[in-house]
Amino acid sequence: MESASDAELVGMVLDGQTGRYEVLVRRYQDTMYRHAFGMVGDADAAADLVQDSLVKAYTRLGTCDPDRFAAWLFRILRNRCKDWLKSRRRRDVSLTDQDxxxxxxxxxxxxxxxxxxxxxxxxxxxxxxxxxxxxxxxxxxxxxxxxxxxxxxxxxxxxxxxxxxxxxxxxxxxxxxxx
Missing domain, CATH: 1.10.10.10 (Winged helix-like DNA-binding domain superfamily/Winged helix DNA-binding domain)
Structure with a gap:
């Protein structure tokens, strides 16, 4: 199933094979983390934002165009990151030793x-x-x-x-x- 397209996997999940969502998570999780970290500059927040985005995507999967799953997923992530930045009123990436x-x-x-x-x-x-x-x-x-x-x-x-x-x-x- 790792070789199935995003659209096929989305279709399977919508047809009740909910375990197939894990394949999509594994496919995009690392890239999403790098993207979120690049936007927010905070390792813990980036991990949380990715998790929140994946959960939101799962709950809203029925609204997704299966052929544009990646674009839809990253739009959710970008919006979550923007919301986080607004709530923190941060524009600069701050670094701490733990980051x-x-x-x-x-x-x-x-x-x-x-x-x-x-x-x-x-x-x-x-x-x-x-x-x-x-x-x-x-x-x-x-x-x-x-x-x-x-x-x-x-x-x-x-x-x-x-x-x-x-x-x-x-x-x-x-x-x-x-x-």
């Missing part, structure tokens, strides 16, 4: 933070406008294509290329020779 992963971490963004240069980069990412930060992380940390990003974010490919380019320019201006 920083050890070198060799399986999570590329957290591994990046482990060094001093990584901390500077992550802090600079936190100062980017949300749309630029999100596009930059999806492209350069998650390794997504612009087409995938467009489907998940509901934006055009050219708009996403522009956001990534502006994020790069802003990061270069902020970081200069620091890295």
């Amino acid at each position: 920083v992963a050890a070198p060799g971490s399986a999570d590329p963004l957290r591994a990046l933070e482990a060094g001093e240069a990584g901390r500077v980069i992550v802090e600079a990412l936190g100062r980017l406008p949300e749309g630029q930060r999100e596009a930059f992380l999806m492209k350069h940390v998650e390794g997504r294509s612009y087409e995938e990003m467009a489907g998940m974010l509901g934006a055009g490919v050219s708009a996403l290329k522009m956001r990534v380019m502006r994020a790069r320019e802003a990061l270069q201006a902020m970081l200069g020779d620091q890295v």
Whole structure:
């Protein structure tokens, strides 16, 4: 069942095979965590937001277009992250010792933070406008294509290329020779 498409799995879950939802969870959980952590900058909050989003997606699965499950799921996650940021009134990513992963971490963004240069980069990412930060992380940390990003974010490919380019320019201006 691991090779079944998202649409097939959604159909199975809706037909009463609720255990198939676990396949979807395993398929997206790590990517969702990286995405949430990139948006909120807090490891515990990111894990909670992913869990909340997966539960909400399960309870609302009947409203989903099965052919666009991933885009729908990430829209739920993005909205949860935005709500969390609003409630915390935070725009910057704050780092504490417990948020920083050890070198060799399986999570590329957290591994990046482990060094001093990584901390500077992550802090600079936190100062980017949300749309630029999100596009930059999806492209350069998650390794997504612009087409995938467009489907998940509901934006055009050219708009996403522009956001990534502006994020790069802003990061270069902020970081200069620091890295």
